[in-house]
Amino acid sequence: MRLSGLSRLQKVGLLLLLPALVYLAFLSIYPMVYAVLLSGKDVNLARPYKALFVGLGNFFRLFQDGLFLKSIYNTMRVAFVSIVLELGIGYVVAEIFDKRLKGMEILRTVYMLPMMVTPVVWGLVWVYIFNPNFGLANYLCEWLGLGFQPWFASADTAIWSLILVNVWQWTPFTAVVFLAGLSGISTTLLDAAAVDGAKWHQIIRYVKLPALKYVAMVVILMRMMDNLRLFDLVYSTTQGGPGSATETMSFFIYRHGFKFFNVGYSSAAAIIVLVVITILSQLLIRIFYRGGEIHE
Amino acid sequence: MKSTNNGRFRKMVFQAFIYFFAIVFVMVSIFPILWLFLTSFKDRVEIFSIPPVWLPKIRAENYIHEFSGNNSRFPFLLNSLKVGLISTLFTLIIGVLAAYGIARFPVPAKKNIEFWILSVRMMPPVAVIVPLYLIMRSFKLLDKSAGLIIIHIAFNLPFVIWILAGFLRSIPKDVEEAALIDGCSWLQSLVRISLPLAAPGLATTSIFSFMFSWNELLAALVLTGRNAKTLPVAISEYWSNTQIRWEAMAATSMVHVIPIIIVTFLIQRYIVRGLTLGAVKE
Numbered sequence: 088m089r090l091s092g093l094s095r096l097q098k099v100g101l102l103l104l105l106p107a108l109v110y111l112a113f114l115s116i117y118p119m120v121y122a123v124l125l126s127g128k129d130v131n132l133a134r135p136y137k138a139l140f141v142g143l144g145n146f147f148r149l150f151q152d153g154l155f156l157k158s159i160y161n162t163m164r165v166a167f168v169s170i171v172l173e174l175g176i177g178y179v180v181a182e183i184f185d186k187r188l189k190g191m192e193i194l195r196t197v198y199m200l201p202m203m204v205t206p207v208v209w210g211l212v213w214v215y216i217f218n219p220n221f222g223l224a225n226y227l228c229e230w231l232g233l234g235f236q237p238w239f240a241s242a243d244t245a246i247w248s249l250i251l252v253n254v255w256q257w258t259p260f261t262a263v264v265f266l267a268g269l270s271g272i273s274t275t276l277l278d279a280a281a282v283d284g285a286k287w288h289q290i291i292r293y294v295k296l297p298a299l300k301y302v303a304m305v306v307i308l309m310r311m312m313d314n315l316r317l318f319d320l321v322y323s324t325t326q327g328g329p330g331s332a333t334e335t336m337s338f339f340i341y342r343h344g345f346k347f348f349n350v351g352y353s354s355a356a357a358i359i360v361l362v363v364i365t366i367l368s369q370l371l372i373r374i375f376y377r378g379g380e381i382h383e
Numbered sequence: 384m385k386s387t388n389n390g391r392f393r394k395m396v397f398q399a400f401i402y403f404f405a406i407v408f409v410m411v412s413i414f415p416i417l418w419l420f421l422t423s424f425k426d427r428v429e430i431f432s433i434p435p436v437w438l439p440k441i442r443a444e445n446y447i448h449e450f451s452g453n454n455s456r457f458p459f460l461l462n463s464l465k466v467g468l469i470s471t472l473f474t475l476i477i478g479v480l481a482a483y484g485i486a487r488f489p490v491p492a493k494k495n496i497e498f499w500i501l502s503v504r505m506m507p508p509v510a511v512i513v514p515l516y517l518i519m520r521s522f523k524l525l526d527k528s529a530g531l532i533i534i535h536i537a538f539n540l541p542f543v544i545w546i547l548a549g550f551l552r553s554i555p556k557d558v559e560e561a562a563l564i565d566g567c568s569w570l571q572s573l574v575r576i577s578l579p580l581a582a583p584g585l586a587t588t589s590i591f592s593f594m595f596s597w598n599e600l601l602a603a604l605v606l607t608g609r610n611a612k613t614l615p616v617a618i619s620e621y622w623s624n625t626q627i628r629w630e631a632m633a634a635t636s637m638v639h640v641i642p643i644i645i646v647t648f649l650i651q652r653y654i655v656r657g658l659t660l661g662a663v664k665e
Contacts, residue, residue: 093491099569100488104496107481107540114515114537115503121514180408186401194405196651198412203647203654205598207615208636211622212415215422215629221431223418259412260658267655267663305662316507319600323619337509344513345605354513361510368505372498375662 119361125354132348145355155356157331158339165250165335166314170307172254177261177306178299184262185269199263201256210323213252214239242332245325249333253320257313261306268302269295301374308371312364336360416640423633430629445634456617456635462607463614463639466528467596470535474592475585477536478543483573485544486551487559497545504541504660508601516605526608534602539592542660546591549661550584551577587653590646597643614639 093101126145130138149155184195201209216223217238228236238248272295280290318337321327327334327342336356344353421438422430423445429436450457484490485497515534516525524530554577562572578585603613618639621632650657656664 094489096488097491100484100490100493103480103484103488104490106477107500107544108496110477111500111503111537111540114534115506115511118511118514118518119506121517122511125513183401183404183408186398188398188401191405192651194409196648198409199651199654200416200644200647201412202658203594203643204640205600205615205618207600207619208419208640209415211618211627211632211636212419214622214627215632216415216418221433221435223435226433226435255411255415263655264659264663302663305659309659312505312507316509318509322600322604323622326622337507340509341512341601341605344516350513350517357510357513360507364505364507364510365502368502371505372501375501375660 122354122357122361125351126358128351130349130351132350134348138351141351145352146359148352149355149359154331154334155339158334158336161246161331161333162315162317162335162337164246165253165317166311168250169253169257169314170310172250173258173261173310174303174306176254176258178265180258180262181265181269184266195263195266199259202259206256206319207323209252209256210320213248213255214324217248239325240329242329245329245332249320249324252324253314253317256320257310261310264302264306265299268299272298304374305371308367308374312367312371315360315364315367416644419633419636419640422629423637425630425633427630445630446638449631449634450638456614456638459612459614459617460638462528462611463597466531466535466603466611466613467593469528470532470539470596471589471592473532474536474539474543475589478540478547478588479573479578479585481540481544482547482551483577485548487556487569487577497548500541500544501660504545508538512601512605515602519606525606526611528607528611530606531603531611531613534606535596535599538599538602539595542595542657543588543592545660546588546657547581547584549656550581550588553584554580587650587657590650591653591657594643594646597639 127140127142128138129141129144180198184191184198217225217236219225219235219237219240222238224238225236228234237244239245276294277290280294285293316337317335318341321333321335321338322341325333327338337360340353340356340360343349343356424439424441425436426439426444429439449455450460481500485493490496519525519530519534522530524533558580559572559576562576563569567575598615599613600615600619603616604619607613607616614635618632618635621627621635647654
């Protein structure tokens with residue numbers, strides 16, 4: 088691309104973009120390349136001797152590391168179960184808030200609050216509510232006759248508690264996006280279906296759900312990427328425990344990087360997450376463009 | 384006559400039904416917030432009491448204890464404000480220029496550039512946090528607000544460019560073209576015509592940018608220490624394997640949450656658009 092071949096307007100446009108592009112390149116491409124280089128080395132910040140080049144050695148080690156495999160399994164489990172629940176409950180909530188009744192807008196905004204606040208706060212609040220001995224949850228469980236629940240304290244229930252908090256925080260997101268999708272369906276279409284004698288479940292099946300396909304894809308991909316980098320919630324609730332019951336990929340990377348200072352090994356795991364998220368994000372961006380919402 | 388009465392009755396039942404479920408869902412959503420609020424007034428005895436104390440006496444002890452004296456969290460609140468405001472300011476300056484370039488100029492390879500900016504937004508921070516730590520260490524920027532500000536600008540810039548470009552595109556071109564014909568330079572037309580017209584978009588975008596920074600944990604946790612620690616990091620420090628000071632955690636968390644509640648009501652119309660990067664509009 089020769090600069091002299093550009094028109095004056097093209098040059099001004101490039102000039103306007105230049106600071107942003109330089110800044111982003113320095114803080115995204117450079118660290119990514121740095122991470123790739125680190126992933127090929129056995130380097131520990133806590134040890135004085137020099138880094139050893141191990142090529143793909145860190146990756147081979149990772150795929151034999153039970154804890155890493157467990158972290159992939161846990162991440163997938165949390166992501167899959169959370170997204171299914173968020174989609175299902177989110178759709179029901181969207182249908183309810185879609186009814187244009189007095190006060191609905193205020194209720195809807197209040198309903199959105201959990202997703203606006205950092206997960207650190209919610210993690211700690213739920214740890215308090217889920218405290219096996221004096222927490223509110225067990226008090227209610229006893230009262231309802233459900234008996235004692237260990238919640239975060241036991242390896243069997245910790246991951247389900249984590250999913251519960253995750254779903255609690257992010258269902259509002261799914262719901263409001265579905266709501267936006269529902270309000271985009273033309274009323275003439277809905278009226279026409281009603282005049283033709285369609286039952287409510289037929290309207291959902293043949294009119295609403297097909298119209299929500301685009302927003303549903305956006306939600307699924309965004310939530311998938313969020314779950315792959317799920318860190319704050321794990322950090323403030325279980326820190327991967329008990330044992331390795333709630334170890335997730337992001338927490339594994341953090342622990343190896345900043346607790347054990349194994350930055351080479353940690354970077355290799357980070358590269359794997361990066362590759363998966365990059366594939367997902369390319370998919371998402373393609374859907375954005377095909378949805379035609381961005382490029383008029 | 385009877386049938387219309389019947390119809391009205393059915394409509395009322397249906398509405399009551401909708402309200403009931405709407406309120407149930409809202410209660411589930413905000414109950415933890417209310418519980419946090421109530422917990423922030425409790426004393427040690429009330430924290431551990433069974434059955435739980437539902438309505439403690441309103442008192443400021445926990446807030447005063449956490450935000451004054453030697454172990455005050457106040458400096459961390461200031462750090463959070465500082466990082467949020469300064470990073471938002473710089474993100475906006477760089478972002479407005481870039482968004483204007485995308486929205487109004489025939490930039491070569493525009494689609495590829497937009498595509499790339501969007502991919503940067505989706506890059507997981509955890510994947511680059513180790514290199515970022517090492518880079519900041521070599522620049523002697525660890526445990527300094529400046530270091531965190533630099534990172535937060537990078538996290539928020541793609542979002543700001545993307546959303547602002549959307550707002551700028553929605554302003555009719557002819558207003559600006561008229562200004563250009565009248566002899567304004569592109570910079571004058573940006574500052575005098577486009578930005579004032581895009582003011583709601585600009586306000587929304589800055590609030591989002593501030594909020595992302597206010598809520599950010601991972602980078603702040605890794606890059607800051609005793610001096611430049613932000614409020615989310617200070618809150619995460621209440622976590623412990625053995626004994627958590629719940630009433631203190633609640634008070635500090637409330638201070639963090641209240642601004643967000645206010646902000647949510649301010650930008651409610653744009654939340655969906657912001658969180659889906661403009662892909663879904665209300």
